[in-house]
Amino acid sequence: MSPSPGGQQDRTIPDWMDPGNHYERVSYLYLQAKQGFDLPNNPFVIGRSIEQHVGQIEGGYFERNKKRYVLRIRNKEQARKLLDLEVLMDGTPIAIGYHPELNFRKFVVVCSEVEGMTDDELLKELLPQKITAVRRITKKTTTGIIGTSTLILTINSTVVPEFITFGFIRLRTRIYYPQPLICRHCLQYGHPKNKCLNEKACIVCSGNHSSDLCTAQAAARKIAETPCTISYAAVVKNQHEVYNQEKRKQHPKKQTLNDLTEQQAIQKRAHHPTEETTPAKNLTASPPSKKLTPQPSTQATEDGIEDTPQKESGKMTIDALEQSPKTSVGAMQQLSVNVNIIS
Numbered sequence: 001m002s003p004s005p006g007g008q009q010d011r012t013i014p015d016w017m018d019p020g021n022h023y024e025r026v027s028y029l030y031l032q033a034k035q036g037f038d039l040p041n042n043p044f045v046i047g048r049s050i051e052q053h054v055g056q057i058e059g060g061y062f063e064r065n066k067k068r069y070v071l072r073i074r075n076k077e078q079a080r081k082l083l084d085l086e087v088l089m090d091g092t093p094i095a096i097g098y099h100p101e102l103n104f105r106k107f108v109v110v111c112s113e114v115e116g117m118t119d120d121e122l123l124k125e126l127l128p129q130k131i132t133a134v135r136r137i138t139k140k141t142t143t144g145i146i147g148t149s150t151l152i153l154t155i156n157s158t159v160v161p162e163f164i165t166f167g168f169i170r171l172r173t174r175i176y177y178p179q180p181l182i183c184r185h186c187l188q189y190g191h192p193k194n195k196c197l198n199e200k201a202c203i204v205c206s207g208n209h210s211s212d213l214c215t216a217q218a219a220a221r222k223i224a225e226t227p228c229t230i231s232y233a234a235v236v237k238n239q240h241e242v243y244n245q246e247k248r249k250q251h252p253k254k255q256t257l258n259d260l261t262e263q264q265a266i267q268k269r270a271h272h273p274t275e276e277t278t279p280a281k282n283l284t285a286s287p288p289s290k291k292l293t294p295q296p297s298t299q300a301t302e303d304g305i306e307d308t309p310q311k312e313s314g315k316m317t318i319d320a321l322e323q324s325p326k327t328s329v330g331a332m333q334q335l336s337v338n339v340n341i342i343s
Helices: 043-054 076-082 119-129 215-225 230-239 245-250 262-271 318-323 329-342
Strands: 027-033 059-063 068-073 094-098 105-110 131-141 144-155 163-166 169-172 298-300 305-307
Touching (some): 043 076, 119 131, 119 144
Antiparallel strands (some): 059 068, 105 144, 131 144
């Protein structure tokens, strides 16, 4: 089973594992008292009444200030039986029906191939896929308002399908998120202006007065319409952080070479040489290095100091190098190479 955007509203297990259809997609029913009666405040009365009639259901909750009770059903057979329930166990007459809002979902598709079709024509073609409403997104141009290829579709289901077909065209769907409802009276979300019970709020300064009477708006409009003068610019400079002299003193200006004396500039260039002052590297072949000419070593004897014998070629022997305590390892290696070449 492919993943669906429905989330918890969709099936909890695949079809082949649920032959009795006890884990189908969620559907919502409403339960409310008939005219002249009120629902009991005890939720256990409603719960036991439903369990005695159809058994255990998915869940439920109150809405509209406890004037209506919402039931979550997964089994279609349970939903059909609940529609016949008329009285609770305490004698309260009730009416049960499908919820007019929660059983529908809106989603968005984009299809440029149907730009020439009207919304009514599209709705007629999409009825077999449980589409109940079609609304096209429009845009304003210089020639007027025209329709786009983006469509908002309403489906009679609690789960938005992953794909929908326009003929043989398979389109991926996206869940539709409407703009949040904001009250133009109190500037809070969740209710319209005609149902607002809060105090008036100004859209400019959030004060408890009308936006037309806001002094802050009038002052802002006056400043915007007034051309900048010397006195006004001076006031702004004194208040702005960039032009505030006190704050500039706290952040001293960075020293440059122009601000330094000649001697300080020479020293700074010496520590940080640039490409102009740094000589270019010699990329030509370097001259061959001079061969090491070892000096005759001396050995201490009872009679004095005598020189170590050397070969006629002027090269020290390896035995003499080993006897000399001051000869380095590098010199021994170099001389051994020379001896091999001569031999």
